[in-house]
Amino acid sequence: MIGALALAALLLARPAPSAITIATARGERVIELRDDAGGAPMLSASGLVSALGGTVRVSGSWAEIAIGRQPFRFLLGAPFFVYNNRVRPLAAGAALTRDTLYLPFQFIAEVLPRLFADRYRYDADAARFTEAGAPPPSATAAAPEPAEPTAAASARYAGPRLPNGIRPGHLVTIDPGHGGVDPGNPGLFFPRGIREKDVTLQIGLLVRDELKRRGVAVRMTRTTDTLIALGDRGSYCSDNCDLFLSIHINSLPKRPGYTAARGSETYFLAEAKTEDARRVARMENEAVRFETETVAAHPSGGLDFILKDLQLNEHLRESALLAARVQDNLDQVHTGNNRGVKQAGFMVLTTARRPAVLAELGYSTNPEDGRFLTQPVGQRKLAAALADAVVSYLHEYERRTDAGADSPAGR
Numbered sequence: 001m002i003g004a005l006a007l008a009a010l011l012l013a014r015p016a017p018s019a020i021t022i023a024t025a026r027g028e029r030v031i032e033l034r035d036d037a038g039g040a041p042m043l044s045a046s047g048l049v050s051a052l053g054g055t056v057r058v059s060g061s062w063a064e065i066a067i068g069r070q071p072f073r074f075l076l077g078a079p080f081f082v083y084n085n086r087v088r089p090l091a092a093g094a095a096l097t098r099d100t101l102y103l104p105f106q107f108i109a110e111v112l113p114r115l116f117a118d119r120y121r122y123d124a125d126a127a128r129f130t131e132a133g134a135p136p137p138s139a140t141a142a143a144p145e146p147a148e149p150t151a152a153a154s155a156r157y158a159g160p161r162l163p164n165g166i167r168p169g170h171l172v173t174i175d176p177g178h179g180g181v182d183p184g185n186p187g188l189f190f191p192r193g194i195r196e197k198d199v200t201l202q203i204g205l206l207v208r209d210e211l212k213r214r215g216v217a218v219r220m221t222r223t224t225d226t227l228i229a230l231g232d233r234g235s236y237c238s239d240n241c242d243l244f245l246s247i248h249i250n251s252l253p254k255r256p257g258y259t260a261a262r263g264s265e266t267y268f269l270a271e272a273k274t275e276d277a278r279r280v281a282r283m284e285n286e287a288v289r290f291e292t293e294t295v296a297a298h299p300s301g302g303l304d305f306i307l308k309d310l311q312l313n314e315h316l317r318e319s320a321l322l323a324a325r326v327q328d329n330l331d332q333v334h335t336g337n338n339r340g341v342k343q344a345g346f347m348v349l350t351t352a353r354r355p356a357v358l359a360e361l362g363y364s365t366n367p368e369d370g371r372f373l374t375q376p377v378g379q380r381k382l383a384a385a386l387a388d389a390v391v392s393y394l395h396e397y398e399r400r401t402d403a404g405a406d407s408p409a410g411r
């Protein structure tokens, strides 16, 4: 989303005007701007289309704006729009407030003038948007009355499918392992000063960006170098969250030949089946020793409690399917071995009330993996593979449940 961020920075460099003038062959019109909750300047879509000619329609999670004869689709709340079947970034999302659809100011100040340079121009100094030359064909007739957007309660997943096949409205939690005083493993073959916690965060943020590009909303357990208690991480994925993905880097203790092991593996929550799975779970669970007051609140006996949960079978099946999808996709880009789908009792997974998996993306104790995990090209490949895995899991889930009107947790 570098483009959107750069654009946002540009727009922020000059304060947005409080109102803009839209000048066309049919006259002038002043439209006031207002700030959305995040402080981004927005303008009313119906004001825009009544000035330029067009229509506004809100259906489910999507808003469709036709300007001239050009259709634009906005996923409400998501920082992108779709034009010509291409998803393009925005600094802020379209929003429905009290039956009025608001579009980011960026759409009129940047997007329209860029897409239709021969027709539209925006003069930031004068806060003036000008339609140049002949009016667009459909505007020669009387501009159609903009349809009143309806704020009908939009069920999640109810909108038309995204270009990648899934329905809009999904939310997933990404959990970059470790953080703060818990460095994770020391990163034997990572560049100097880089530990597991740094790499999980770098890749986690990339996964977030990749998922947003795919129309999936993301909640992060952390976006900075801070420690989140293991027992608290899962609670980031509750009611409206579809799945939980924890990101880690493996390592082995010093022993003969220990730098040879490499590759990725993906875990779902269950009792550990093998000694190596137990070792990895023990290692990742060790982070509790960095926690202070939270330890007592989340004793490791939490696993027994969760195992009795009636929902667990559903969770286990979905978590296993998700783990398989994640591992398949990691294997497609990873230069190391495919170490498969495994099960173990990770504390971090016990409190998630949704399908939850933990991916060990490779070994910092292997030189090739160490490079792959820390170089930008490797990180981008892994992030894209994880995002693709999430999307294809959600797609599969929607197909299995037919209407796709439910969440993976069988809500």
Ligand SMILES: [Zn+2]
Pocket (backbone or CB within 6 Å): 177, 178, 184, 185, 196, 247, 248, 249, 284
């Ligand atoms: Zn870890």
